[in-house]
Amino acid sequence: MANEPNHNQKDWPPDEQGRRFWQRTATAAAVTAGLFSLIVSAVLIVNFLRQSPSRQLLAEDAGALDNPQLIEWRSQLHQDPHNESLKQRIRGLDMQLRQDYFWRQGLNQRGGTLLLIGAAVFLIGLRLAESLRQRRVEPGESPLDAAGQRRFLSVGRWAVAAVGLVLAGSILGLALRSDESTLEAAFAALTLEAGAAVGGQATLAGGDYPDWDQLQQNWPRFRGPGGLGVRAEGDYPLNWNGESGAGIAWKSAESIKPGNSSPIVWEDRVFINGADLCPDPNLAVYCFDAASGELLWQQSMRHSPAPGEDPLEIYEDTGLAANTMVTDGRRAFAIFATGDLVGYDFQGNRLWSKALGVPDSVYGYATSLIMYRNLLLVQLDQGEPDDDKSVLYAFEAQTGNVAWQKQRPVAGAWTTPIIIRTPAGEQCLTCSDPLVISYDPADGRELWRADLMGSDVAPSPIAANGLVFVVQPYDSLYAIRPDGAGDVTKTHVAWKAEDGIPDIASPVAANGYIYLLDTGGYLTCYALADGKQQWQQEVPGGEFQSSPTLVGDRLYMLSREGVMVIAQAAPSFSILARSPLGEISVCSPAFCRGRIYIRGRQHLFCIGKSAEGEHAEP
Amino acid sequence: MSKEKKPFNRRDLLHGGLQGACLLGLGGLSGALLAGGGKAESTVWQIDPYKCVACGNCATYCVLKESAVKCVHAFALCGYCDLCTGYFEPEPAELDTGAENQLCPTGAIQRTYIEDPYYEYTIDEALCIGCGKCVKGCNAFGNGSLFLQVRHDRCLHCNECSIAAACPSQAFRRVPASQPYLLKEADHAG
Structure with a gap:
């Protein structure tokens, strides 16, 4: 037992x-x-x-x-x-x-x-x-298994050592170069690659931007489709009186914040921005119903000063909101003299915003926004050419991410770029002191440049008849062939004119002629083909800062006093009508669907048939 | 006569692992020492109060169950109003502390009488959930003295902040850890 x-x-x-x-x-x-x-x-x-x-x-x-x-x-x-x-x-x-x-x-x-x-x-x-x-039992030894394990662990040790060395090298490299600018540059590079893809063919299929016809039917940016100041055809009013209300479809009842920017129109909506100091910049965007003038929504934001930012100095004649908005029919974007950029959807919801910093601009930043496909282009020129502060940004409209950005060796300017179509492709044409530079709008690649400009460039470039036209204030009008590469200063200037050169208003061209309106009211007409002066007329109405618009063969010229002088443009000059707004205005009107939208000093006016269909005659 | 191989035991494993770890540590240490001149200052997430649209995402997107974002009050900006639009519901029945009149869902704002017609409003952070309702109310009609900030005594300092990723106005940005708050100043009131 x-x-x-x-x-x-x-x-x-x-x-x-x-x-x-x-x-x-x-x-x-x-x-x-x-x-x-x-x-x-x-x-x-x-x-x-x-x-x-x-x-x-x-x-x-x-x-x-x-x-x-x-x-x-x-x-x-x-x-x-x-x-x-x-x-x-x-x-x-x-x-x-x-x-x-x-x-x-x-x-x-x-x-x-x-x-x-x-x-x-x-x-x-x-x-x-x-x-x-239970008590642990020691496993029996297997010489073969132990040898295998030793080999395996030997390799493992070397692997750990190798990974350690790689990590040490990575840490060393990062530590030596890890300042903020390097990291930002790395992120920017990544964003650039992503942006290039977004701006390419892939997004075309998505269709998240308007087509050519939609752009032509609306007035989506400063000076309308293409920024050319041209409405090829349409029945637009000749006579109105802002004081009596004759011919006025509606006038904004709301007291909108001041601004020298121009209205933009997309289908049934009119957008405009304004800003005031009370005591800090208060920036606002308004959306009106195009038919009735009802204020559909307004949104405001405050300027976010950067650490150490100097107190804002406002040039009175420019103000904080001289930059005209832009829309792609889905979103509307605004930028202000404070460098604050903001996007809203059509319901007034803020999509994104960015503080680009207050531009160093003598007369205040006034360049308007433009769009290329789904990219929002911001020409932020400032300082002097050697300051290396001027940048052309392309932001993705949906997200606000930087698709690409280019440093520009130019000084501050008050021009707005345009997108032109050439047989070789599309170009983004910019005009500043001292360079006219053309970029590929998809990726920001510089295509050509011309050293033609001087200081205080305000008139924006235009394109017509296969040429682009830039204005050096008080000095010269240049016609440039846009098919060059590199420096085209001495090779691609088709012709040059020196009489009647404006200092503020941009030129307008169509039907074989280009028209220049200077601040003193002298209107000069040149032939597009050879630059031969056709005529020069003094336009009565006082001082002109607003850029003229060509509607069919009629020139609409808005004086600072608010009098719209409408003239037959070609082949000879004759005044058709003079219609007072009753308010000072320096903006460029918007022409859309038979109506004219003009921003006065106090109100936004819509000129044309009223919502009830009455056509008021003065 | 064959040479007998020594069996690999736990001690060998520990020895080898220790050697590897030392090598790794040595590499890291040498990298850190060689990069003694590295100038990268650590940064933390913070909300730019001038960009914040008080959408409410801060209360729901934070990985913490109770958000690290809280409302703060710049007293220098406050108007000490009797009818505080950050405290009261729109068109309140009475200007008193009744729950039916309060905007804050948790009653995190304390209203204290000072002298006629002024009242002081203070935030009880233990109750604040960072919903931003008071911020929206104050910005709409007041001086904007109530605003949201990431409280760094609670924040986990995630590399990719969940709220920042969801922020519709891109109000989140990295700021130096030595100056972790973006406060509104009196001379910026608008």
């Missing part, structure tokens, strides 16, 4: 008794902790899922404490503000919701801690019980 197993615990040796005791204890602890963890997990899950069924009735973005009953009662209280019973019910429910919310928050926090502790005890107990279950 001596060989039979001993099942009597009292007969076990002391160390075996101790081992079995601790093994049972560890097992019990593991089981208890496991059950505890399961219960806590279940409570947390139930707490997570147990939302009031009524929350499903709320909007997706409803807050954690929003409750449909509470919202309903609050609404009822607005109708019956002295209903004390209702107030008590609201207070009771509000208290209940708050207590419930914070109780759940506390439960989550405490439950998480308990779950962690329970899981730890469970794992430790399990491991301990397993180790005490």
Whole structure:
């Protein structure tokens, strides 16, 4: 009987008794902790899922404490503000919701801690019980396996050493070069690659930008489609009087913030921006119903000064909102003299905004925004040519991400770029001191440049008859062939004119002629083909800062006093009408669907048939 | 006579691992020492209050169950108004502390009478969930003295901040850790 197993615990040796005791204890602890963890997990899950069924009735973005009953009662209280019973019910429910919310928050926090502790005890107990279950048996040696393991571990050690060296080298490289500018440059490079793809053919299929016909039907930017100041055809009013209201479809009743920017129009919406100082820049964007003039929405934002930024100096004649907005029919974008760039959807929701920094501009930043496909182009010229501060940005309209950006060796200017179509492709034409530079608008690659300009460039470039035209104020009009590469200063200037050169207003060209209107009111006509001067006339009306617009064969010229002088342009000059606005205006009007939109000093005017279909005659 | 190979045991494993770790550490240390001139200052996430549109994402997108974003109050900007549009619901029935009149869903703003007609408004951060309702109200009709900030005693400093990724106005940006807050100043009131 001596060989039979001993099942009597009292007969076990002391160390075996101790081992079995601790093994049972560890097992019990593991089981208890496991059950505890399961219960806590279940409570947390139930707490997570147990939302009031009524929350499903709320909007997706409803807050954690929003409750449909509470919202309903609050609404009822607005109708019956002295209903004390209702107030008590609201207070009771509000208290209940708050207590419930914070109780759940506390439960989550405490439950998480308990779950962690329970899981730890469970794992430790399990491991301990397993180790005490029976004495460990040393495995028998297998020389072959051990040799294999040694080889494997030897390779592993070398691998660890190699990875360590690689990491050390990486750390070293990063540490030596990890300043903010390097990181930003790295991110910019990545963004540039992404942007190039977005601007390419892939996005064409997406169609998230208007086609050519849509652009032509609207007035999406400064000086309309293409920025040329031309409306090929259309029945637009000749006579109106802003003071008497004759011929005025509507006039904005709202007091819009001041600005020298021009209105833009897309289908049934008119956009305009304004800004004032009170005492800091308060920047606003307005959207009006084109038919009725009703203010559909307005949004404002404040200028966000950069750390160490100097106090803003505003040039009074320019103001904070001389930059005309741009739209792609889905979104509308505005930039201000503060360098704040913002985009809204057509419902007035802000999509994104950027602070580009207050441009260093003598007369205040006034360049308008333009778009190329889904890219928003911002010509941010400032300082002097050697300052290396001027940049041409291309932002993705949807996201605001930088698609590409190019440093420009130019000084501050007040021109707005244009996109031109040539047989070789599209070009973004910019005009500043001292360079006219053409870029590929898809990726920002410079195509050609011409050293023709001087200081204080304000008239924007235009294109017509296969040529581009740039104006050096008071000095020269240059006609340039845009098919060059590199420096075309001495090779691609088709012709040059020096008489009647404007200083502010941009030229306009169509039907074989180009027209220049200087501030003093002298209108000069040249033939596009050879630059031969056709005639020069003095336009009565005082001072002209607004750029002229050609509608069919009629020139619309708005004087600073607000008098629109309408003249037959070619082949000879004759005045057809003079229509007063009744307010000072320096903006360029928008011509869209038979109506003219003019920003006066105080109001936005819509000239044309009223919403009821009446055609008011003066 | 064949040479008997020494069996590989746990000690060998630890020895080898330790050698590898030392090599790795040595590499890192040498890199750090050689890059002693590295100038990158650590940065943290913060909200630019002038870009914030108080959309409410801060309350829901933070990885913390209770957001690290809280409302703060620039007293220098505050008008101490009786009718505070950051405190009261639009068109409140009464200008008192009744729950039916309060905008804050958690009652995190305390309204204290100072002298007629001025009241002081303070934020109880323990209750604030960063929903931004008060910020929107204050910006709409007030001086904008209430605004949201990431509180760095709570923030986990995620490399990619979930709220920043969801921010519709790109108001989140990295700021030096030595100056982790973007506060509104009195001379910027508008």
